[in-house]
Amino acid sequence: MKYRKFGKLAWEASALGFGCMRLPTKDGRGYSDQVDEAESIAMIRRGVDAGINYVDTAYPYHGGQSEIVLGKALRDGYRDKVKVATKSPVWMIQKPEDFDTYLREQMTRLQLEHIDFYLLHSLTSARWEPLVKLDVLARAEAAVKDGRIGHIGFSFHDNHETFKKIVDAYPGWEMCQIQYNYMDVENQAGTKGLRYAASKGLAVVVMEPLFGGRLASPPAAVAEVVAGDPEKRTPADIALQWIWDQPEVSTILSGMSSMVQVEENIRSAERSGVGSFGPGDFALIDRVRAKYRERAIIPCTKCEYCLPCPNGVNIPRNFELYNDAVVHDDPTLPRFTYGRFLGEKERAEVCTACRECEEKCPQAILISEWMPKVHQMLGAKPPQG
Ligand SMILES: NC(=O)c1ccc[n+]([C@@H]2O[C@H](COP(=O)([O-])OP(=O)(O)OC[C@H]3O[C@@H](n4cnc5c(N)ncnc54)[C@H](OP(=O)(O)O)[C@@H]3O)[C@@H](O)[C@H]2O)c1
Structure with missing residues (x-):
């Protein structure tokens, strides 16, 4: 396994992190609460045995089962080999005490007395303002002080301006989690956001590196372009290497849903590194991106001349x-x-x-x-x- 700088912390994260939002399920439905517990535990432990030291879950994943199954996977000595990240369900917080109530419930589910990274989940502009009013970060700081959590961070789903605003709003952030892949360079936090957060000393954890799996199984026209890769790498491997090439990235969370994917992504991580993507690789990504964009049927360029809509439609x-x-x-x-x-x-x-x-x-x-x-x-x- 390769390890990478994690913001200002004196600790390095494995290049590959384990995202526990897409664990295998018995009913075959991606987000269901029917998690295949035995297989999920085997996969998580295989990842940790291969050097993964960062695992990510959240209150709502798999209807609450993700935290429970992860807690079980971390028994038998596995807890000491990883940092655990989970997230506060901020949309459910109505009053300041709710923060602590959910945190306690999550610690029980995970069977942990200490959570290494506790993130405010899926921040958007609309979610951020009420949290400021409820002074939720003071609650988080108190949890750091008494040892329930190690570090405070946030995960993010909005535009670059909002991302910058949130990064700047609180000096105590130590990490953030952004959606980032070769199709999202100008979307969400984007490449600008990645670099901005890193310049402020935040560790940046990447989620949805395969765009929720879509970049791993592209439509035929795009797959044809990917097949032009002289090294014959898989679409998933190419997408992950593109991210690992960037020094600002601390770790990539992959939501692996089978043991085969775990094995493949471990092998990819072992080949990863800053500067490992050559000019030919970037040209390939440009061609893939162009092919995807060709398929868009509404010719909107996001110039925003149409705004503001009198009814507020974005x-x-x-x-x-x-x-x-x-x-x-x-x-x-x-x-x-x-x-x-x-x-x-x-x-x-x-x-x-x-x-x-x-x-x-x-x-x-x-x-x-x-x-x-x-x-x-x-x-x-x-x-x-
Ligand atoms: N905080 C937030 O708001 C938020 C939001 C999203 C995600 N996350 C976290 O970030 C993690 C990563 O995001 P993500 O799950 O969307 O990641 P992703 O890597 O973009 O998508 C995961 C999917 O990619 C496919 N995949 C993975 N490895 C593959 C391989 N080697 N070959 C072929 N297909 C492969 C699988 O799809 P199939 O199952 O279809 O095969 C898998 O379910 C999540 O698990 C979660 O922990 C957080």
């Missing part, structure tokens, strides 16, 4: 999610994002077809005609996770 974000679903032949994650992270008033369904935006769109997109289609595709109930 037009570019709706289009981006719709295009994502089409580009990857898979609406699952865009649906989840639409339901969970787009404010109710920002969603396509709020469009009244007033067409004010259409006069301003330089691409002449018939926005009012697209909006019902966007909502029809993305408005289906999101999975838990």
